[in-house]
Amino acid sequence: MELWTSTHGGALLAAAVLLPFVGMLLGLLLGGRQVQRVAFVFMPLGLALALAITAAWLGEGQTLVYLLGGWAPPLGIALRADGPAVAMLLTVAGVVCGIGIYARADFGTPLGVKESRAAFSYWLLLMAVWGALNLVFVSGDLFTLYVALELLTFAGVPLVCLAGSGETLRAALRYMLFALCGSVLYLLGAVLLYGGYGTLDIPLLADAVQPEPIAWAALALMTAGLLAKTALFPLHIWLPPAHGGAPAAASAVLSALVIKGSWFLVVRLWFDVMPGVVTLPSAQLLGALGAMAIVIGSVVALRQERLKLLVAYSTMAQIGYLFLMFPLAFDATGNALMHGAALSGGLLQAVSHATAKAGMFMAAGLIYAALGHDRIADLAGVARALPVSVLAFVLAGIALMGVVPSGAYLAKKLLLDAADGSGQWWWTIVLQGGAVFTAGYVVLVLVSVLRRRSAALVLVKRVSRRSEFAALALAAASLLLALAALGPVPCHLVSNPLAPKELATTVLVLVGGALLALGLSRAPLLATGRSAAGASDGRLRQAALAVGMAFEQADRLARRWPVASISLLTLAALFGGLLLVSVPK
Amino acid sequence: MNVETLFALCGCALVGIGLYGLIVQPHPLRKLVAFNIMGSGVFVLFGALAKRGAAAGMAADPVPQALLITAIVVAFAATAVTVALLLRLIESTATASLADEPPSGD
Numbered sequence: 266m267e268l269w270t271s272t273h274g275g276a277l278l279a280a281a282v283l284l285p286f287v288g289m290l291l292g293l294l295l296g297g298r299q300v301q302r303v304a305f306v307f308m309p310l311g312l313a314l315a316l317a318i319t320a321a322w323l324g325e326g327q328t329l330v331y332l333l334g335g336w337a338p339p340l341g342i343a344l345r346a347d348g349p350a351v352a353m354l355l356t357v358a359g360v361v362c363g364i365g366i367y368a369r370a371d372f373g374t375p376l377g378v379k380e381s382r383a384a385f386s387y388w389l390l391l392m393a394v395w396g397a398l399n400l401v402f403v404s405g406d407l408f409t410l411y412v413a414l415e416l417l418t419f420a421g422v423p424l425v426c427l428a429g430s431g432e433t434l435r436a437a438l439r440y441m442l443f444a445l446c447g448s449v450l451y452l453l454g455a456v457l458l459y460g461g462y463g464t465l466d467i468p469l470l471a472d473a474v475q476p477e478p479i480a481w482a483a484l485a486l487m488t489a490g491l492l493a494k495t496a497l498f499p500l501h502i503w504l505p506p507a508h509g510g511a512p513a514a515a516s517a518v519l520s521a522l523v524i525k526g527s528w529f530l531v532v533r534l535w536f537d538v539m540p541g542v543v544t545l546p547s548a549q550l551l552g553a554l555g556a557m558a559i560v561i562g563s564v565v566a567l568r569q570e571r572l573k574l575l576v577a578y579s580t581m582a583q584i585g586y587l588f589l590m591f592p593l594a595f596d597a598t599g600n601a602l603m604h605g606a607a608l609s610g611g612l613l614q615a616v617s618h619a620t621a622k623a624g625m626f627m628a629a630g631l632i633y634a635a636l637g638h639d640r641i642a643d644l645a646g647v648a649r650a651l652p653v654s655v656l657a658f659v660l661a662g663i664a665l666m667g668v669v670p671s672g673a674y675l676a677k678k679l680l681l682d683a684a685d686g687s688g689q690w691w692w693t694i695v696l697q698g699g700a701v702f703t704a705g706y707v708v709l710v711l712v713s714v715l716r717r718r719s720a721a722l723v724l725v726k727r728v729s730r731r732s733e734f735a736a737l738a739l740a741a742a743s744l745l746l747a748l749a750a751l752g753p754v755p756c757h758l759v760s761n762p763l764a765p766k767e768l769a770t771t772v773l774v775l776v777g778g779a780l781l782a783l784g785l786s787r788a789p790l791l792a793t794g795r796s797a798a799g800a801s802d803g804r805l806r807q808a809a810l811a812v813g814m815a816f817e818q819a820d821r822l823a824r825r826w827p828v829a830s831i832s833l834l835t836l837a838a839l840f841g842g843l844l845l846v847s848v849p850k
Numbered sequence: 851m852n853v854e855t856l857f858a859l860c861g862c863a864l865v866g867i868g869l870y871g872l873i874v875q876p877h878p879l880r881k882l883v884a885f886n887i888m889g890s891g892v893f894v895l896f897g898a899l900a901k902r903g904a905a906a907g908m909a910a911d912p913v914p915q916a917l918l919i920t921a922i923v924v925a926f927a928a929t930a931v932t933v934a935l936l937l938r939l940i941e942s943t944a945t946a947s948l949a950d951e952p953p954s955g956d
Contacts, residue, residue: 340913408917415924419931426935431943438878438935439948445885445928446872452921453865453892459914460899826948830873 274321275331278344278403281314281354285396289389296385298374304388308362311395315358322351330405338466343405345467349612350402353529356616357402360521360623361395363739367627368514370729371634383427387515393420394518401526407455407465407538410530414451414494418444421523424515425507436506439826443493443503446830447527450490450837454483471538480542481844487534488551489837494527497588498558500836501581502829508577513630516573520580521623525615528587532611535591540602545595547843548602552592554836556695558585563702564816567709567785572629572639575706579625583618583665586699587611593683593692600847606686610679617672617743621664624740628658631733632714637725641710642788646718653733655714661740662707666778667700668771672746697774704778709786784809857898864891878939878948882932889925893918 288307292300322329329346336342346354368391372384397420400413418441426437459465461479474480496504504524508516535543535551562582569575590611596603631654632647633639648655667673677696684692784806822828868888875881900914940946 408920412920412924415928419927422931422935426938429938429942431939434935434939434942435948438932438939441928441932441935442872442878442881442885442948445932446888448928449865449868449885449888449892452889453895456892456896456899456914459896459917460902463911826876827873834869834873 270330270337271332271335272325272327272330274318274325275329275344277314277318277321278329278331278346279333281311281318281399282344282396282403284311284314285392285399289392289396292389292392297380300385300388301369301373304365304392307392308365312358312362315355318346319351319355322346322348338406339464339469342409343466344403345405346403349529349532349608352612352616353402353525354399356619357395357398357522357525359742360619360739361391361518363620363735363742364514364517364521364623364627365391367517367630367732367735370732371512371514371630383429383512386423387427387512390420390424390515391518394424394523398522398526401529405467407458407467407470410533411448411452411455414527414530415448417523417526418448418494421519424519424523425511427512427515428510430510432506433510436503436510440503440507443500443829446833447490447493447500450486450493450833452490454485454487454490457483457486467533467537471540474539474542476542476844476847480539481841484534484539484542484844485837485841488531488840489833491527491531491534492554492836493833495524495531495584496581497554497584498561498581499554499823499832500829501558501562501584502824502826504581505574505577505824508580508626509571509574513573513626513633516577516630517623517626520577520626521619524580524584525619528584528615531588532608536594536602536604536608541600542844543595543602544600544844544847545592545597546846547840548592548595550839550843551588552692552695555585555588555591558582558588559695559699559702561816561820563699563705564785564813565820566706567782568787568813568817570640570642570787572632572641572644572710573626575641575710576622576625576629579665579703579706580622582699582702583622586614587618589692589695590614590680590683592689593680593687595687597687605683606679607683610676610683613672613676613679613746617664617676617746620739620746621661621671621673621743624657624736624738624743625661625665627732627736627739628654628661631728631736632658634726635724635728636722641713644710644713645716646722647714650722650724651728651733653730653737654728657733657736657740658714659707659711660737660744662703662710664740664743664746666703666707666774668774670746671744673743675746697770700774701777701781704774705781705785706778708775708778709782712782785813787813854898854901857901858895861891861893861895861898864888864894867891876948878932878936878946882929882936886925886929889921893921896921 284307288303292303295303331344333342372387374380374384394417397413397416401410401417404410404413422437422441425440426433455465457479458470462470462473464470493500508520511519559582562578562585566575566578566582569578590607594602594605594607629639632651635651664671665673667677680696681693865888868884868891871884871887872881875884896914896918900911936946
């Protein structure tokens with residue numbers, strides 16, 4: 266395989282990284298209301314470039330490579346795009362365009378409207394996030410990845426505090442400090458690897474690396490650092506306030522895209538750099554953290570009073586999903602992580618989450634904008650007033666649940682196959698149970714918005730049609746992802762949605778979700794009016810409430826700074842320890 | 851013990867001190883200083899590794915120096931952004947506390 270010469274079409278990779286940054290600098294230079302125009306010129310250009318890269322990758326049939334300045338590694342720096350990178354490049358380009366169309370209503374400056382600092386920053390930061398993500402996907406060495414990751418954080422943090430209120434500033438500062446903590450650990454790991462093997466180029470390093478103390482230490486430190494940036498439970502200290510407090514257009518960027526950067530780096534590290542260093546117990550730990558994130562994130566999501574916080578906690582749960590593939594991709598005979606069905610499943614999960622979660626946050630933002638609040642208890646009648654937004658929210662929720670033919674369904678199917686194949690039945694339970702939890706909060710919101718309202722609903726603002734349809738388009742894209750994937754993915758995985766087995770699963774998931782929502786929601790779900798609860802509650806509901814409250818306490822405890830930072834170190838130590846343990850056959 | 855080992859151990863000690871500060875110091879500015887101490891520790895460690903010339907078998911490996919300069923610039927930028935955020939926080943709330951929610955909740 267040619268990894269050390271530029272391939273045909275390799276220059277496109279450099280262009281994909283440069284283009285958003287050129288757009289950002291141009292916007293900075295022109296300033297004022299031109300920024301938005303610049304963004305709208307560069308978004309289609311970037312999308313076209315992503316499509317061109319996909320075409321080149323399909324045409325070449327192998328990894329695209331571009332050597333910067335013609336210098337080959339280890340001295341030079343290579344940009345490489347393999348299948349996962351191309352898939353993520355394309356997804357990010359699509360989602361950025363969708364968010365851009367949506368954000369015009371919030372951050373547009375039409376003639377006659379005074380320019381605002383928040384709008385100016387938003388478009389620049391959107392471009393910066395895009396460029397940084399592209400760099401994360403195509404970087405060929407661990408140090409460039411470090412720089413890319415830092416760029417991503419620097420672009421992501423100010424998005425949190427665009428509103429400029431004390432609360433959001435505090436959330437941004439917490440995010441920044443915790444992310445810095447993670448990035449130093451990552452850099453420390455990279456330094457150790459350079460000290461041990463004398464290169465940071467991914468293929469060179471993959472050839473050189475051996476299961477020995479320096480590799481274990483490096484992998485443990487880098488993984489823990491990246492998990493802090495991805496906000497996997499119990500390192501989600503910064504996520505709920507940051508994602509729940511930012512303006513919807515910014516939350517969509519943060520939730521759908523920014524966390525995928527550090528997640529992708531974990532994937533690179535485990536699958537491409539050190540597949541042979543990884544042991545089954547360490548992969549199981551990563552999966553177990555994912556499972557805990559799903560359960561705790563979903564239960565706490567059900568206990569939220571505000572819609573945007575509910576969506577933020579749902580992101581926390583969905584991050585858990587992204588880590589379930591690690592134990593499933595472990596090949597016991599080769600004692601290594603393998604590229605295969607599980608990795609495809611995980612990537613597909615990331616792609617469908619990126620599209621669905623962007624749509625979901627945008628829909629939540631529209632509801633917030635129209636009502637002037639997003640208290641779940643007061644959402645009655647919204648379905649009638651904002652049918653398109655509600656439809657987008659529900660479609661995004663269904664897509665996340667993994668119902669045919671959504672991308673998440675196909676991802677779940679691939680992961681279930683991998684679980685069957687490797688005999689790890691416990692992950693089957695997590696995968697199926699996770700869908701029930703997701704159904705829980707979708708049902709909760711659906712029941713709230715469908716409730717009949719006694720007085721007329723007062724809308725404080727008319728929402729833009731275009732924004733509503735942008736949200737709907739992203740949600741629908743996620744829902745139809747499996748159809749688009751029919752080509753490269755084996756078709757037998759997509760079954761008829763009306764087949765009795767599929768229908769039964771779907772119904773089971775929905776019923777389970779409804780029961781969860783009934784038991785765990787903060788306000789009684791079916792109570793009409795504001796009759797006093799409590800007294801009429803059954804014993805089951807009391808128990809469920811107690812469980813919900815306990816989870817909420819656990820979440821609050823985990824999000825205290827000392828607890829979170831000690832968890833970070835403990836996780837690094839645990840990963841280090843588990844890398845020593847290889848299971849005897 | 852040769853000089854490189856001494857420097858490397860020094861770097862490790864700095865990382866440890868920085869980590870301790872990051873965990874126990876409640877004030878964001880102190881956390882930021884702790885982050886910088888930790889970062890310096892990593893840089894010293896990297897410098898010591900470069901002197902060892904692990905890769906090329908030369909007297910000293912020049913690549914880590916090039917990487918270090920970049921890493922220092924990144925750390926500087928991170929510090930600047932954080933200080934800017936902190937100043938805005940103090941401006942708008944008159945406190946520099948990172949405490950999550952005011953204790954009045956629930």
